Amino acid sequence: MFNSVLLIEDNLGDARLVGDHLSGRFGPNGGMLQAPTLAAGLDVLRKKPVDLVLLDLGLPDSHGLQGYLAVHRQVPDTPVLILTGEDDDEQAAEALRVGAEEYLPKRQANSVTLVRAMRHAIERSKQRQGQRESESRMRALVDAAGEGVLQLDSEGRVLYLNAWASQMLGMPADGTGSTPGRQPVTFVDLVRPADRQAAQALLSTPVGRRSSCELGLLRPDGARCWLVAAAGSYLLQGDVTPETVLILTDITMRKLDEDGLRQVKYELEYRAIRRAATLESATAELQAINRAIAHDLRDPLHGIIGLTRLMRTDDQNPLPAKAHDRLESLEQSALDMDELLSGLTSVASLSEQVPLRDDLDLSAMAQAIAVRLSAATPQRDVVWIIAPGLKAWGDLALVTVVLENLLDNAWKHSAKASPALIEFGQEDAPARGVATYFIRDNGSGFEPGSEGVLFEPFQRRLSVRGRAGNGLGLAAVKRIVALHGGEVWAESQPGQATTFWFTLERSPQGLQLC
Numbered sequence: 001m002f003n004s005v006l007l008i009e010d011n012l013g014d015a016r017l018v019g020d021h022l023s024g025r026f027g028p029n030g031g032m033l034q035a036p037t038l039a040a041g042l043d044v045l046r047k048k049p050v051d052l053v054l055l056d057l058g059l060p061d062s063h064g065l066q067g068y069l070a071v072h073r074q075v076p077d078t079p080v081l082i083l084t085g086e087d088d089d090e091q092a093a094e095a096l097r098v099g100a101e102e103y104l105p106k107r108q109a110n111s112v113t114l115v116r117a118m119r120h121a122i123e124r125s126k127q128r129q130g131q132r133e134s135e136s137r138m139r140a141l142v143d144a145a146g147e148g149v150l151q152l153d154s155e156g157r158v159l160y161l162n163a164w165a166s167q168m169l170g171m172p173a174d175g176t177g178s179t180p181g182r183q184p185v186t187f188v189d190l191v192r193p194a195d196r197q198a199a200q201a202l203l204s205t206p207v208g209r210r211s212s213c214e215l216g217l218l219r220p221d222g223a224r225c226w227l228v229a230a231a232g233s234y235l236l237q238g239d240v241t242p243e244t245v246l247i248l249t250d251i252t253m254r255k256l257d258e259d260g261l262r263q264v265k266y267e268l269e270y271r272a273i274r275r276a277a278t279l280e281s282a283t284a285e286l287q288a289i290n291r292a293i294a295h296d297l298r299d300p301l302h303g304i305i306g307l308t309r310l311m312r313t314d315d316q317n318p319l320p321a322k323a324h325d326r327l328e329s330l331e332q333s334a335l336d337m338d339e340l341l342s343g344l345t346s347v348a349s350l351s352e353q354v355p356l357r358d359d360l361d362l363s364a365m366a367q368a369i370a371v372r373l374s375a376a377t378p379q380r381d382v383v384w385i386i387a388p389g390l391k392a393w394g395d396l397a398l399v400t401v402v403l404e405n406l407l408d409n410a411w412k413h414s415a416k417a418s419p420a421l422i423e424f425g426q427e428d429a430p431a432r433g434v435a436t437y438f439i440r441d442n443g444s445g446f447e448p449g450s451e452g453v454l455f456e457p458f459q460r461r462l463s464v465r466g467r468a469g470n471g472l473g474l475a476a477v478k479r480i481v482a483l484h485g486g487e488v489w490a491e492s493q494p495g496q497a498t499t500f501w502f503t504l505e506r507s508p509q510g511l512q513l514c
Contacts, residue, residue, distance in 0.1 A: 008041035079125035148248030154241035170219040355395035362390040387425040405473040414443030445492035
């Protein structure tokens with residue numbers, strides 16, 4: 001069954017005959033399209049993809065293979081079957097050489113031969129496209145390899161080289177292994193004279209065997225370069241002489257220093273410096289982005305918030321109700337974005353902090369946060385259960401952020417419970433060897449199976465108002481707890497109870513404060 005086929009044919013009788021041959025060969029939504037000229041056919045192809053093009057070579061606006069070449073330029077991946085009244089063997093051979101899938105004289109076409117030729121054309125096109133994709137993937141893998149790769153013909157001329165080999169040899173990175181004048185390069189000519197005999201022996205490696213040797217290269221820039229070249233030969237179907245693949249490993253650094261231990265040190269130092277420079281550059285970029293978020297992005301937001309608020313509250317120039325609602329929506333969107341930017345800034349700044357350590361009264365800290373939340377929404381019916389005497393060892397400011405995020409999270413997601421129950425306590429976790437703190441609420445909870453992504457940035461839980469939070473609070477909790485050598489995890493029974501646990505590292509005396 002075909003989906004859609006385009007017939008470019010100016011003879012209406014021939015077009016009807018082709019339509020009869022293809023009758024019943026299309027799917028429920030398929031059919032044959034017909035264009036009387038090449039220009040009309042190209043216009044159809046610009047607007048609608050087709051499975052195959054049936055092309056007559058004798059059209060009012062084109063003759064011979066000009067029509068095929070125009071169609072191929074328009075849709076290079078669509079198979080073209082030439083259906084013509086000219087039974088010309090030379091023209092058929094040329095058509096197949098330039099890429100046509102099939103050449104079928106009209107007098108030979110019937111419902112069987114035409115359908116068979118169309119199916120063969122589509123299948124060959126799919127196979128070629130698959131081969132091109134496979135070759136593209138293989139070339140991408142070779143180009144991404146951490147070694148130089150060369151393909152040589154039976155005379156030792158470079159047919160292909162990847163980016164690493166191009167860098168080693170100082171050759172143009174176009175993958176062709178040719179000089180700017182398009183002259184092929186022989187690999188032996190790239191090797192210093194003292195090593196050319198070894199290079200020639202390497203290229204004589206028998207099929208099925210592997211060999212390798214060290215070679216010194218002649219780079220155009222005069223830089224010294226040594227490598228280990230590993231060779232393997234293969235025979236393509238129909239060939240008599242084998243071709244060769246070389247794998248090149250740069251050993252210049254090792255050859256520059258005869259002392260192996262010193263060379264290892266140099267390589268390690270080089271890698272450390274490179275990684276440190278990369279890390280320093282990435283850190284600088286993150287800091288720049290953080291500064292942009294903190295200042296350049298937030299200042300305009302504050303301007304929007306202030307102006308919309310002034311416009312809504314201007315008693316001398318009152319606004320219509322609809323305009324007032326729209327401004328209020330705009331202000332809320334700006335406030336949401338400001339909150340998101342604050343979260344991003346806070347999470348980003350955590351990576352730059354070194355936690356200070358002190359004895360902490362977690363019970364008192366939680367009690368203060370509970371008082372603040374209750375004062376902000378006095379109409380809420382909330383029962384707080386905060387265990388007394390809970391102690392820990394950590395950074396006061398950072399652990400406060402942990403408690404604020406987890407208690408605020410419980411506050412928000414228990415808003416529909418009456419009464420809401422929020423509990424902060426401690427339980428023993430012998431498997432972890434430390435005391436474990438928990439915050440539990442009887443709110444909406446989260447879906448089973450989502451525990452693993454709760455603490456990732458932008459993994460949001462919907463609040464009881466239906467509006468998603470920015471997803472950064474729990475990410476900050478995870479990072480702070482990790483800075484303190486602890487863990488954080490959660491469990492939930494939606495509509496019944498949700499519990500967040502966290503641990504903190506031990507005190508300097510080796511005992512968890514409790």
